[in-house]
Amino acid sequence: TAGITQAPTSQILAAGRSMTLRCTQDMRHNAMYWYRQDLGLGLRLIHYSNTAGTTGKGEVPDGYSVSRANTDDFPLTLASAVPSQTSVYFCASSDPAGGSFDQPQHFGDGTRLSIL
Amino acid sequence: AQTVTQSQPEMSVQEAETVTLSCTYDTSENNYYLFWYKQPPSRQMILVIRQEAYKQQNATENRFSVNFQKAAKSFSLKISDSQLGDTAMYFCAFMSSTSGTYKYIFGTGTRLKVLA
Numbered sequence: 001t002a003g004i005t006q007a008p009t010s011q012i013l014a015a016g017r018s019m020t021l022r023c024t025q026d027m028r029h030n031a032m033y034w035y036r037q038d039l040g041l042g043l044r045l046i047h048y049s050n051t052a053g054t055t056g057k058g059e060v061p062d063g064y065s066v067s068r069a070n071t072d073d074f075p076l077t078l079a080s081a082v083p084s085q086t087s088v089y090f091c092a093s094s095d096p097a098g099g100s101f102d103q104p105q106h107f108g109d110g111t112r113l114s115i116l
Numbered sequence: 117a118q119t120v121t122q123s124q125p126e127m128s129v130q131e132a133e134t135v136t137l138s139c140t141y142d143t144s145e146n147n148y149y150l151f152w153y154k155q156p157p158s159r160q161m162i163l164v165i166r167q168e169a170y171k172q173q174n175a176t177e178n179r180f181s182v183n184f185q186k187a188a189k190s191f192s193l194k195i196s197d198s199q200l201g202d203t204a205m206y207f208c209a210f211m212s213s214t215s216g217t218y219k220y221i222f223g224t225g226t227r228l229k230v231l232a
Contacts, residue, residue: 033220040125042207042224058219090161094220104151105209105220107161 003027006091006108013081013115021076021111023091031094032074033105034058034066036087043090049074081115088112118143120210122223129198130231136183137193137226139208146170148212150184150191155225156204164206167191195228203230 007022025032030051035043035058045058049068063085065077074093078085089112092105119142129135141150152164167175167184174182179199183192195202208223 035222040224042122043222045219045221048219088159092161092220104163104166105161110159 004091004093004106004108006089006111008111009109010112011114013078013113015082015115016080019078019081019113021078021089021091021113023074023076023108024072025074025091025093025106026072027093027095027106028071029093029095029106030071032068033092033094034064034074034076035090035092036060036085037090037110038087046076046089083115086113086115118145118210118212118219118221120208120221120223122206122208122226124226125224126227126229128229128231129195131198131200133198134194134196135198135228137195137206137208137228139191139193139223141189141191141208141210141221143189143210143212145212148210150182151209151211151220152180152182152191152193153207153209153222154202154204155207156201161207165193198230200230200232202228204228 004025033048034046037043044060047066049055052071088110090110091108094103094105121140148169150167154162154164165177165180179196181194205225207225210221
């Protein structure tokens with residue numbers, strides 16, 4: 001089934017360790033996004049990528065980095081995890097540049113990350 | 117900067133009744149799109165309905181409809197004949213394009229509980 005795959009589903013990580021959350025889509029969407037979801041705060045954009053080879057900062061980029069080497073993959077890296085990065089992380093994709101402007105985002109199933 | 121406000125953190129409705137979730141937004145742009153997403157306990161993000169700002173006619177999808185008031189910057193979601201499966205977190209989202217960057221802004225969500 002076409003869509004977005006995130007891995008791992010959940011992870012417990014010691015503070016100070018590094019971690020890469022994986023995101024792969026098979027819809028050939030141009031744009032991809034990483035959000036974190038926290039209670040009472042909704043979804044906040046961490047980083048985004050309009051096309052392969054480009055990335056941009058969202059609302060809460062500090063402590064995170066991304067890369068977009070190809071169309072399908074958009075990994076999110078925490079170089080040195082801190083407890084405040086405990087959250088549920090969602091990857092999403094859309095294709096506004098390749099199709100009509102009204103394309104909604106397609107979401108992965110999320111990664112629950114706990115930093116201890 | 118665009119903002120999206122959902123002023124109702126939690127709501128409940130009796131099964132088969134109608135409920136309206138509110139959403140307001142702030143933008144200086146004229147061309148944009150609005151979405152409602154549903155997030156059930158399974159954590160998936162599911163698109164419920166979308167609305168193009170240039171269309172005056174309110175979007176409808178089966179039991180879901182919107183009341184889009186562009187001048188008031190209001191985008192409420194009406195759920196008719198509520199079902200137990202409608203129990204979920206509902207997010208309002210705004211999407212526009214600025215300098216070729218497509219960004220989605222999410223509200224903080226409304227938790228809806230449908231009561232048997």
